[in-house]
Amino acid sequence: MKKxxxxxxxxxxxxxxxxxxxxxxxxPGTPSTEIMEEFAKYDGxxxxxxxxxxxxxxxxxxxxxxxxxxxxxxxxxxxxxAADPIFTVSYTGIEGALVIISADDPSMHSSQNEQDNxxxxxxxxIPMIEPADPQEAKDxxxxxxxxxxxxxxxxxxxxxxxxxxxxxxxTLKDPQGPQEKTGLVHHAEKYVMVPINARIRRVEVEKRxxxxxxxxxxxxxxxxxxxxxxxxxxTAGMPYNYAKEVFPDFxxxxxxxxxxxxxxxxxxxxxxxxxxxxxxELDPYLEEQIKAMxxxxxxxxxxxxxNEFDPGIVKKAINADRHGAVSPYQESLAQRPxxxxxxxxxxxxxxxxxxxxxYVHGDIGCYTLSYLKxxxxxxxxxxxxxxxxxxxxxxxxxxxxxxxxxxxxxxDSTFLHSGITSLLNMAYNNSDxxxxxxxxxxxxxxxxxxxxxxxxTLMGKEAKKVNLNVLISAxxxxxxxxxxxxxxxxxxxxxxxxxxxxxxxxxISQSPCVLFKRANLKPVGALxxxxxxxxxxxxxxxxxxxxxxxxxxxxxxxxxxxxxxxxDETLCNGCGLCAQICKFGAIS
Amino acid sequence: MKDNSKVHSVLFAGVGGQGIIRASDIMCMVMMExxxxxxxxxxxxxxxxxxxxxxxxxxxxxxYSPLAEAGSGEILVSFEKMEALRYLKFISEKxxxxxxxxxxxxxxxxxxxxxxxxxxxxxxxxxxxxxxxxDAAEIAKKAGNVKAANVVLLGAVSNLLNVDKVIWESxxxxxxxxKLIKLNLDAFQMGIAx
Numbered sequence: 001m002k003k004x005x006x007x008x009x010x011x012x013x014x015x016x017x018x019x020x021x022x023x024x025x026x027x028p029g030t031p032s033t034e035i036m037e038e039f040a041k042y043d044g045x046x047x048x049x050x051x052x053x054x055x056x057x058x059x060x061x062x063x064x065x066x067x068x069x070x071x072x073x074x075x076x077x078x079x080x081x082a083a084d085p086i087f088t089v090s091y092t093g094i095e096g097a098l099v100i101i102s103a104d105d106p107s108m109h110s111s112q113n114e115q116d117n118x119x120x121x122x123x124x125x126i127p128m129i130e131p132a133d134p135q136e137a138k139d140x141x142x143x144x145x146x147x148x149x150x151x152x153x154x155x156x157x158x159x160x161x162x163x164x165x166x167x168x169x170x171t172l173k174d175p176q177g178p179q180e181k182t183g184l185v186h187h188a189e190k191y192v193m194v195p196i197n198a199r200i201r202r203v204e205v206e207k208r209x210x211x212x213x214x215x216x217x218x219x220x221x222x223x224x225x226x227x228x229x230x231x232x233x234x235t236a237g238m239p240y241n242y243a244k245e246v247f248p249d250f251x252x253x254x255x256x257x258x259x260x261x262x263x264x265x266x267x268x269x270x271x272x273x274x275x276x277x278x279x280x281e282l283d284p285y286l287e288e289q290i291k292a293m294x295x296x297x298x299x300x301x302x303x304x305x306x307n308e309f310d311p312g313i314v315k316k317a318i319n320a321d322r323h324g325a326v327s328p329y330q331e332s333l334a335q336r337p338x339x340x341x342x343x344x345x346x347x348x349x350x351x352x353x354x355x356x357x358x359y360v361h362g363d364i365g366c367y368t369l370s371y372l373k374x375x376x377x378x379x380x381x382x383x384x385x386x387x388x389x390x391x392x393x394x395x396x397x398x399x400x401x402x403x404x405x406x407x408x409x410x411x412d413s414t415f416l417h418s419g420i421t422s423l424l425n426m427a428y429n430n431s432d433x434x435x436x437x438x439x440x441x442x443x444x445x446x447x448x449x450x451x452x453x454x455x456x457t458l459m460g461k462e463a464k465k466v467n468l469n470v471l472i473s474a475x476x477x478x479x480x481x482x483x484x485x486x487x488x489x490x491x492x493x494x495x496x497x498x499x500x501x502x503x504x505x506x507x508i509s510q511s512p513c514v515l516f517k518r519a520n521l522k523p524v525g526a527l528x529x530x531x532x533x534x535x536x537x538x539x540x541x542x543x544x545x546x547x548x549x550x551x552x553x554x555x556x557x558x559x560x561x562x563x564x565x566x567x568d569e570t571l572c573n574g575c576g577l578c579a580q581i582c583k584f585g586a587i588s
Numbered sequence: 589m590k591d592n593s594k595v596h597s598v599l600f601a602g603v604g605g606q607g608i609i610r611a612s613d614i615m616c617m618v619m620m621e622x623x624x625x626x627x628x629x630x631x632x633x634x635x636x637x638x639x640x641x642x643x644x645x646x647x648x649x650x651x652y653s654p655l656a657e658a659g660s661g662e663i664l665v666s667f668e669k670m671e672a673l674r675y676l677k678f679i680s681e682k683x684x685x686x687x688x689x690x691x692x693x694x695x696x697x698x699x700x701x702x703x704x705x706x707x708x709x710x711x712x713x714x715x716x717x718x719x720x721x722x723d724a725a726e727i728a729k730k731a732g733n734v735k736a737a738n739v740v741l742l743g744a745v746s747n748l749l750n751v752d753k754v755i756w757e758s759x760x761x762x763x764x765x766x767k768l769i770k771l772n773l774d775a776f777q778m779g780i781a782x
Contacts (some may be wrong), residue, residue, distance in 0.1 A: 005613075005616055005626065007619055050712045062680075099653070133627070133654075161631070162629060162655070163630060165629070165630055166627060166628060166629045166654035166655075167616065167626075167627065167628045167630070167654070168626065168627040168628075168654065169620060169625060170623075182714050187691070194725075240652075241653040241654070242652075242655070244652040244653075245595070245652040245653040245657070246657065273689060285667070309655065309656065310653070310655040310656075310658070311653050311656070311657040312657040312658040312659070315657065324658060324659075325657075325658035325659025325660075325677050325678065326659075326677065327673075327676040327677040328676055328681075328712065328715045331673075331674045331675050331705065333670065333673055333697065333705065334670075334694045334696040334697050334701075334702035334704075335694060336603065336639055336640045336694040337636055337639055337640070337694075337695070338604070338639035338670075338693075339638045339695060341638070372695070373695075373701075373712060374699060386756050414650040427762045428752050447685070466770075508698075514752070516721060538699070538700070541698065541700070542699075544699070546638055546695075546697055546698075548698065549697075550698060550699060550700040552700065563700075576734055583651075
């Protein structure tokens with residue numbers, strides 16, 4: 001048995017491959033992205049980036065109806081996008097197998113909310129498996145596929161950031177070969193969800209629920225460990241590890257399947273221990289169901305509703321008299337928020353856009369980082385694709401008051417994910433807002449994934465590349481302008497003109513991401529600031545470009561300057577934005 | 589650190605792009621080859637854009653949590669000077685601190701809204717029994733590439749752990765492409781001597 005050190009996401013990809021699964025579709029999203037990137041590297045697999053999570057799930061459903069074992073992968077909020085097909089494939093079942101991975105993000109390390117997707121399992125009546133570490137992630141994903149096949153049901157597989165992005169020692173097994181059971185099976189009354197059929201399938205769902213409730217009572221990964229009978233912990237996923245670390249002697253019921261719950265097993269555990277704590281991050285999901293079984297437990301009375309846990313949080317909640325750790329350093333420390341990269345093409349766009357004083361609806365991507373001072377590029381950001389609909393709605397509601405003042409900004413990958421229909425709506429309902437597509441030719445935020453606008457697939461094959469101009473024009477938008485965001489003057493003029501236009505306008509701000517290797521950007525050499533010419537006006541600092549720093553105290557005879565700006569040559573890639581805005585010609 | 593029955597915690601911290609994740613990966617491989625169970629945590633995504641990056645490395649006979657309890661870390665390896673101050677809550681008052689004295693200004697300092705903390709090393713020395721402070725970037729440049737600063741720091745870490753240096757060297761050899769192996773082995777030795 002080979003032992004390797006791998007992340008939860010790498011382990012899932014390995015487990016999927018070991019289980020003989022060869023088909024997967026997804027849209028990238030932290031903390032799920034690496035599952036597909038790793039899976040795509042295995043021999044003989046088919047893996048694709050779909051334009052969004054709904055499409056990914058539909059692709060996987062199609063494959064599963066053709067008898068394949070199929071996987072769909074997404075972050076927690078991606079399940080919202082995909083919820084429509086998910087709720088009904090729960091009724092139809094599948095021919096092969098279907099597992100949907102939801103990667104949740106307690107603490108919102110890289111997300112706009114921390115919704116607890118265990119609720120989806122209950123809501124959609126779909127069983128859910130939850131691993132606690134990379135070894136379990138690899139082993140449990142195989143069980144998920146087995147349950148899907150055995151019970152003719154989609155299965156949810158929930159991870160959290162700490163499972164996905166922690167690493168540990170994983171024992172590998174030999175992969176099974178793919179079991180080729182694909183073919184056309186006509187079974188229309190099972191798969192055509194018109195009311196007459198859906199009502200019949202609805203009853204089948206309840207029968208399946210009953211069968212699953214019996215199955216979970218003996219599910220081997222719902223594990224009871226009776227140690228000290230005074231205290232029992234009921235938990236699932238990563239919080240088990242936190243509790244086990246600080247309270248190794250308590251008794252445990254660790255659930256590997258969080259929907260449906262093993263009612264008899266929970267009662268049995270309750271009969272063996274005196275005091276029960278339910279330890280779970282986010283919602284009181286287990287707690288409420290266990291209380292409804294008539295079992296007295298302590299949960300969210302003492303554990304936080306928000307953020308991920310750690311061993312210290314678990315210990316402090318149970319030992320209430322214990323003080324948390326304190327830093328000896330009590331001064332305030334400057335924050336270090338993530339920033340747009342040196343030379344990022346979005347920087348010039350946001351610098352120019354700020355001058356327009358427009359209200360900017362933002363979207364999900366690297367450009368969301370422009371929100372912070374000093375760029376302050378966004379005034380709203382809700383979810384993938386929302387900028388366009390929100391800009392249109394605001395512009396319509398404000399009428400004359402909003403004329404020339406409402407903008408939506410959206411990245412190329414996000415636009416293709418869920419911006420097309422809202423742009424169609426803008427054309428159809430004759431909007432007056434301006435949409436700027438920040439086209440850097442990749443899905444940058446999650447680490448350079450391909451999409452329908454890049455010309456390549458996840459598996460590295462050349463692909464049809466969507467022509468944004470033609471697409472936008474076909475939606476009915478007449479004012480379309482392509483600009484180079486590194487030219488600040490041109491960018492400012494374009495924004496001013498298109499804001500003044502009546503009707504919907506689109507500016508495509510086009511320049512590849514600076515981290516994008518395929519773009520083959522030639523480094524032009526770092527810029528320098530001439531300390532004799534710099535007047536210390538700080539204009540270049542308003543770009544918030546990481547290499548540009550303020551050096552206080554460098555004065556000059558006959559000048560009021562109190563310091564100068566300097567450029568760190570090791571970081572600067574010579575994009576030239578700062579040189580364009582320097583009024584004294586000090587940067588070259 | 590010679591007690592093999594308990595779980596040990598080493599906290600790596602710094603700024604996105606400094607090779608922190610790679611360094612903590614190397615340390616994990618070393619501890620695994622030395623016969624320990626190992627878990628580590630790290631954060632991807634937003635943190636890669638010049639933000640704070642940290643990674644817990646935990647090893648022992650059996651490790652449950654990839655995150656350490658706050659106040660329990662035995663070694664803090666800070667890849668940037670002021671970042672050391674950000675993580676003191678997570679280490680024990682008896683911890684050893686290894687700190688790269690390189691300064692990377694956060695945006696608020698760059699634009700003059702905040703100041704960079706003064707005398708970080710002095711503060712650390714006053715509060716912790718063992719502080720190893722040096723400019724790892726300068727040393728890495730001497731080894732041949734500033735990017736090897738992470739391996740220089742690992743050299744200093746290896747001095748505090750009871751693991752044969754031969755294991756460290758064999759893992760470093762496996763972690764880099766052929767043409768970078770000598771440079772990184774040199775960087776590792778320079779870190780041991782620093």
